[in-house]
Amino acid sequence: MHDRPPVSKVYYRPIEAAIRWAGLLKQKIEILRLISSPRHLPTTLNFPGWAELRLCTERIYDAIFNGELPYGCNGITQNDKALWDSPDLTIRHLDLKRWMRDHYPEERPAFLFSRRERIAHPVITLETGQAMLVERQALKAELAQCRRRLQTLQEQHHVLSKQVEVIPACNECSITDRAESTYQHIIGSMLDLMLGQSPAGTPYSCFRTQEAIVSALIAHHDGIMGITERTLNGKFAQARRRMRSLTP
Known part of the structure; x- marks a missing residue:
């Protein structure tokens, strides 16, 4: 029987962070068994939530490549492009949380944000706010x-x-x-x-x-x-x- 992986860690490999972001932590072992490269996932795979996992992975690597997300080796921050394809490439928990708050404010995955943070700081995007305003005006007219x-x-x-x-x-x-x-x-x-x-x-x-x-x-x-x-x-x-x- 395999030990259950911890939800939150001090640092993560990109595929580990993507698995948690997509809510597939319970399937981590099976996912790692199905892929040959953590960076280049198959386009399609008969696995629940695969499309979301692939999107989360691409977003993380895209942030690394464009200098938005600090990375390193085994938890030590470095700026070495040679690490991009290394299995030892890691992202610190704090850096990942800060990046997600800045670039994906509507996302509040449980492995990065506490329950209090998810409840006390609900995020309404500009698009959502505009849609709510339009709906409110329509309801006022009907009333x-x-x-x-x-x-x-x-x-x-x-x-x-x-x-x-x-x-x-x-x-x-x-x-x-x-x-x-x-x-x-x-x-x-x-x-x-x-x-x-x-x-x-x-x-x-x-x-x-x-x-x-x-x-x-x-x-x-x-x-x-x-x-x-x-x-x-x-x-x-x-x-x-x-x-x-x-x-x-």
Whole structure:
């Protein structure tokens, strides 16, 4: 049984650092067995995470070749190009951490950064920040549109409430099919809005179910004609069916 390699070390060979960066430390022995040159990895290999491992390796060597990442021999920093193909080529932990923080700030592999560092210093790249800003502006526009729609519905409801007050409460009074459809559209729209939420997930009202709306209406307007559980549930059901029939 092989001893498990340490996650963090004082210095690493490039392939060791790349394996840790790609999150393949448990497969280290198998990976080393499959490759003939730590610097020149096969382009393709039927191995999970191989493409990422190859990319991490190329990034490290690219930094060494371009003078961005100090290197040396067996942990001793040197500037000797003859070491580039040597199996003794190494990179110090501190140098690798500093290089990754400068050139790949969105990367925080566990072998270089502690859990506290990964949590306390989340990194948002410029591209991510711009995308978040665009999304925020879009959500603000949608919210403003929803608020305007809510205000319109509330005004319509107010007008209808006034009209209801002046309609004689008698059996001879009737409304046309067009008017009935209009009322159902308004009631259905208000129900959908009161039970809905904004694009950001914020509920438009405190009501979560139709039953809660019915209970509140009865509690505040008990005794008024039509404000009964049976009537309200019936009218609400008709209005919601009407709205569903209009949905393409």
